[in-house]
Amino acid sequence: MTLIPSLLVLLSCENDSTLHKIIEPIEPLFSDIRVEAMSESPVEVSFGCPAVESFKISSVGTQSVTISDVTLMVSIQTDAEVLSELPDFPMSLEPENEITVTVAVEIVDDNDDTLMISVNSNDPDSPTSVASIFLEAMTNNIVTDTFISTAGREIDLLLVVDNSCSMQEEQGQLIDNAQYIIDGLDINSSYYHIGVITTDSSKFVGDFITQADTSPVTSLGQQIDVGIMGSGNETGIKSSIDATSPGGDAGLNSPFLRETASLVVVWVSDEPDLSPDDLYVWSSHFWSLKPTPSDVIGWGIVTEDFSSCRNAMPGFDYIALAQTLGGDWTKICDENWQPTFEGLSAAAGTVSSFQLSDTPLVSTITVTVDGIESNDWVYVTNLNSVSFNPGYIPVAGSYIEIEYGVSDCN
Numbered sequence: 001m002t003l004i005p006s007l008l009v010l011l012s013c014e015n016d017s018t019l020h021k022i023i024e025p026i027e028p029l030f031s032d033i034r035v036e037a038m039s040e041s042p043v044e045v046s047f048g049c050p051a052v053e054s055f056k057i058s059s060v061g062t063q064s065v066t067i068s069d070v071t072l073m074v075s076i077q078t079d080a081e082v083l084s085e086l087p088d089f090p091m092s093l094e095p096e097n098e099i100t101v102t103v104a105v106e107i108v109d110d111n112d113d114t115l116m117i118s119v120n121s122n123d124p125d126s127p128t129s130v131a132s133i134f135l136e137a138m139t140n141n142i143v144t145d146t147f148i149s150t151a152g153r154e155i156d157l158l159l160v161v162d163n164s165c166s167m168q169e170e171q172g173q174l175i176d177n178a179q180y181i182i183d184g185l186d187i188n189s190s191y192y193h194i195g196v197i198t199t200d201s202s203k204f205v206g207d208f209i210t211q212a213d214t215s216p217v218t219s220l221g222q223q224i225d226v227g228i229m230g231s232g233n234e235t236g237i238k239s240s241i242d243a244t245s246p247g248g249d250a251g252l253n254s255p256f257l258r259e260t261a262s263l264v265v266v267w268v269s270d271e272p273d274l275s276p277d278d279l280y281v282w283s284s285h286f287w288s289l290k291p292t293p294s295d296v297i298g299w300g301i302v303t304e305d306f307s308s309c310r311n312a313m314p315g316f317d318y319i320a321l322a323q324t325l326g327g328d329w330t331k332i333c334d335e336n337w338q339p340t341f342e343g344l345s346a347a348a349g350t351v352s353s354f355q356l357s358d359t360p361l362v363s364t365i366t367v368t369v370d371g372i373e374s375n376d377w378v379y380v381t382n383l384n385s386v387s388f389n390p391g392y393i394p395v396a397g398s399y400i401e402i403e404y405g406v407s408d409c410n
Helices: 003-023 168-176 178-188 216-224 236-243 279-287 316-324 338-349
Strands: 033-037 043-046 050-059 065-074 078-082 091-093 098-107 113-121 128-138 142-148 153-161 189-198 262-268 296-302 328-331 353-355 366-369 372-374 377-380 385-388 399-405
Touching: 033 113, 033 128, 043 050, 043 098, 050 065, 050 091, 050 113, 050 128, 065 078, 065 098, 098 113, 098 128, 153 178, 153 236, 153 338, 168 178, 168 216, 178 189, 178 216, 178 338, 189 216, 189 236, 189 338, 236 262, 236 279, 236 316, 262 338, 279 296, 279 316, 296 316, 296 338, 316 328
Parallel strands: 043 128, 153 189, 153 262, 262 296, 296 328
Antiparallel strands: 033 050, 050 098, 065 091, 065 113, 078 098, 113 128, 142 399, 353 385, 366 372, 366 399, 377 385
16 A cells, blocks of 8 residues: 555656656757947048958857858948958858958048948848948148239130131221230230131231230231131131141140140131031140140130121030130120120139149048138149139139148058
């Protein structure tokens, strides 16, 4: 009688132990990855100076994780370069192992940026893991250059005169304006050259005129009087391009065209231009003659309609090219061309380019003219200068302030 209860108790204990083993949980195997920045964000970075930042990729699961690829992403206007040599992907990373991705990053403007790494793997919970470092742009060295815009540049004036049969009256009016042309150049230019060609010839009518001429007004009037026996197919733009092309009377390396001078091209015609090519080709040619576009100014003395100027026909191509080159046009039947020539010589004679005292981080340059910020300029690398765009050259006497950051990586 006593054996039976004891046996039952033993069996009961064994059964309890067996049941306990059956319900004990089994820890599952899993892949898990962690990606983290090794620097505490934000990181201060002087723009223009490289900084080195690192990310750690760790396998924190119970079995290996497979990394398919690693991608670096940066904000706009930021350059990044991977310094450490990464393994070939895909790669397997065993538990408790890690790799480090080291990145050289350079902020090239004065805006904050973000450096981010994205890791793709077979982590079932987070197949794409991301970490980032916020880069705070710091300006350590700001330079401010100031200028007063002045007149007195050298000016090379190329005057293209229509010599077709309908131009007798207009040539006479241009001769009457010779005094205004010379007066404007005398006031606004330190030294000028004037060359006259026609709409059917790229050759100078006579020797180009300078301030050394004993009577420049008389000489200019005589050269403008080219007659009306020229071709009726006016190609004034072609004549001016041929004249300023290599080997031309006004071409590069000719005595007429000076590297330091502004170039002004004026077309005077009562007919449409019939030159070959197009506006892009024409403007590109003239811009190629000078270090900066603002060193060339075009102007048309033409008309834009069929009725307002006697029998004159529209010179749309002259107008388009003149405006592209930073100038404009004057109606050929206007009685007074004095404002045109005075304004042209003032614009061409005013300094348009300003050399900086240090090498800037270009994206940081700000320009103000008389206290008003201007965006109408370009930075010319080979001259280390700020040059105002055609048509936006500050008038003489303007106060110009150019502020910019420079690299300070010491």
